[in-house]
Amino acid sequence: MRKRATAKEVAEAAGVSKWTVIRAFKPGASITDEAKRKIMEAAEKLNYSPNLLARSLSTNVTHQVAVLVDDFANPQKLPFLESLTERLQAEGLVAMLININNHFDHVHALLNADQRLVDAIILLGTAFRDETLNDRRLGPGMPPMFVLARDSQIEGVPAVVCDSEVGLRDIVDHLHERGYRRPGFMTGASALSTALKRRHHFAEFWRQKGVDHIVDISAERYSHEDGAESARRYLQETPASERVDVLMCENDILAIGAMETARSEFGLRVPDDIAVVGFDNYELGGTPAFGLTTYEQPCREMVDLIVEMITGKREGETISLPGKLVVRSST
Template sequence: MSKSSRATAADVARAAGVSKWTVTRAFTPGASIAEHSRERVLQEAAKLGYRPNLLARSLATKTTNLVAILVDDFANPYKLPVLEVLTQALQAEQMAAVLININQHFDHLSAILDADQRQVDAVILVGTDFKDEALNEQALPASRPPLYVLARESTIAHIPAVSCDARVSMAEINQHLWQRGYRRPGFMSGPRSLSTALGRKQHFNTFWQPHCGAPVPELRAGSYDRNAAAQVLRAYLQHTSAAERIDVLMCENDALAIGAIETARHEFGLRVPQDLAIVGYDGDELAATPSFNLTSYRQPLPQMVAALIRMLKGELPPQSLNLPGELLIRGST
């Protein structure tokens, strides 16, 4: 074998004095093979620089160990830790991620069809704007890979979702704010999506509207971006007298809350929390810094990803799960 050629399983088999199928079993997790044979194969493979051809293996196993991850809101800083934990967990199970950027030129249906052509084993939706008409069973090919939603709720019956329990988390947040004496709440929302809804606003309003006797004001940022949060809060504060303003603002995620804190403090001179208390959601590391000291709710990201991985491996039936997180009480409330 020349130095420029790539070592094959046959080369390793000859060097180790075993059959080609023994080499295959040595690199197959859980395969039946004597330990001394496996060690000899791995030693010779290391000498030759041999690595199994995963593409060729996929033809035999009919699985590629590839998982497509669809993301449509890269402006949301929480996506980075989500992708970090998710890809690390996939790699630990010998799976690899194919990241697909959803944008105005490449929609969700196009991405799913593209992923199907690449023979991925599953598609994970990690974003906000997944529309019913694009994801209904009639629009998708019958042979498509299974779809999952991570870190958001799904309202489409055939797409399971693993998310933080909105009912439990908002009950904890609402109780905390009520005990602190806040009585004029507002809610800052992000993108308005259809198929992957967030129950945070619903559960917040369900608690506060009867307690306050009036609808909860909604500040619609339209995206999970601190600049969008700054713009919508700026407009609210400019057009609302101090006597009529809310005394606590619940933000749909930490990116919005950080933008709100910066605007309230530096543009209007408001004290947080004395003049305006602010709450976020996600448990982002930046929110915990002294500059923001933001009360937030940490999503159980490792547990959510672990449950999703078990579904991908067939150890858990595909199903929607809502897992409890942790309320992080800090100085912003």
């Protein structure tokens, strides 16, 4: 590994003290124009740049934000990550991505982020439980936490989320107007404190229209494979005359997997034999191959709000934003 030039070496080359070099790279610090000129010339010659991590030891601010993700099989995470990292970088912050998996659970991820002195933690679609945050290893000095793209029922942890109640009302109104009366709902991975609540609102709005029975179909993960397998299992076990006439999936990748299985393995026509609806407006769902009716989350607006909370420009509070119903050929 290359040896970094130090502030001491720059100071010797410029004929000043090490502390003068440090002040030269600190915005607003008192230093003469001549001293700063000498320091910058020496720094350029030595290819020196300030050590931000070392500076954070004195300021207690690292400008790093940990982003915890545990469902990479869901492609909708990519647009959120792209928008989030872009917005953080525009504020002079850097995202530290932490993959939650079988070898690195939520508690260990939080402890790891705390040890790296991050300024904040964003839970991006992670299934956090109250008992996780009550773990005795997590002390009161943990960085502030925020939930993005899911509801939060955890006290002191604000969330920015797409308003699922408004979204599911619009979806059910659309399906009811199209004449569907035997709805089913495919859920993804179970999540307690940061639940999506889409299944709850879907059932409630159908009850208001006189439809009390919702067929439940469960997938273990938010993935194409799990959506396909769950649809396969349901269609194999259910006679054609008893099947749902519309299947609402908790997100688009489940809907795409279910739609492919219904068409290719069971010869069903979409929407003639079974209509399919997703949620997120994932890019692939909008192609002619799928024409998936879905609900688009206001991704950029959600990211803007959570970054404003992290940077102190807005009070930390849970906020729900309306999205947009996108009607296509699958319904």
